Amino acid sequence: MVFAHDTQHSLVDAARLVNTAEVHPDSLASVAELDALVDEFGLTGSRTHSDEELQAVRSLRLVLKEAWSAPEDRAVAMVNKILADAGAIPQLIKHDQWDYHLHATSPAAPLDVRIAVEVAMALVDVIREKQLDRLRTCAADDCSAVLVDLSKNRSKLFCDTGNCANRTHVAAYRARKSAAAS
Ligand SMILES: [Zn+2]
Ligand SMILES: [Zn+2]
Numbered sequence: 018m019v020f021a022h023d024t025q026h027s028l029v030d031a032a033r034l035v036n037t038a039e040v041h042p043d044s045l046a047s048v049a050e051l052d053a054l055v056d057e058f059g060l061t062g063s064r065t066h067s068d069e070e071l072q073a074v075r076s077l078r079l080v081l082k083e084a085w086s087a088p089e090d091r092a093v094a095m096v097n098k099i100l101a102d103a104g105a106i107p108q109l110i111k112h113d114q115w116d117y118h119l120h121a122t123s124p125a126a127p128l129d130v131r132i133a134v135e136v137a138m139a140l141v142d143v144i145r146e147k148q149l150d151r152l153r154t155c156a157a158d159d160c161s162a163v164l165v166d167l168s169k170n171r172s173k174l175f176c177d178t179g180n181c182a183n184r185t186h187v188a189a190y191r192a193r194k195s196a197a198a199s
Contacts, residue, residue, distance in 0.1 A: 019167050020142050023118035027139035028165045030058045031081055036178050038078045039162040062124035062131055073129035081136055085152045085163040099137040103130050157181035
């Protein structure tokens with residue numbers, strides 16, 4: 018395993034969240050879609066189910082996407098700002114089916130703050146381990162979705178939003194074929 022289990026989980030969720038803005042139409046456009054995402058991520062804690070909560074999580078996507086392109090120093094500044102703004106206090110917690118893992122916000126903190134801090138805590142690990150290059154943008158020409166490469170040999174190139182790998186291979190095959198024909 019490249020990172021601790023909860024770190025990997027948080028990174029994959031963060032990529033899923035960022036990528037809701039990279040598909041057309043945007044797949045985080047309603048409170049119902051937010052509810053489904055929160056469920057899927059297994060997030061606990063308070064919810065308001067309001068439009069304000071939805072907008073806050075939507076805006077968070079652009080902030081988090083920085084971690085996929087920013088140089089180390091900028092990623093560090095972003096992580097430190099999120100943790101400081103939230104007054105984050107890391108605590109080991111055990112709940113539901115999960116064994117001890119870190120929570121750094123209270124369950125009463127707003128949803129977007131809880132998500133931001135969870136991702137920031139995961140990025141602390143990534144940056145300390147000098148693994149920021151595992152956060153990549155999809156290799157398909159027409160795709161700007163992000164991915165987390167958790168493979169041993171750092172071989173993951175394409176996102177999980179569609180069939181970017183397939184599409185790219187088919188395009189390369191066609192290009193080779195037409196080059197061979199001419
Ligand atoms: Zn938890
Ligand atoms: Zn893609």
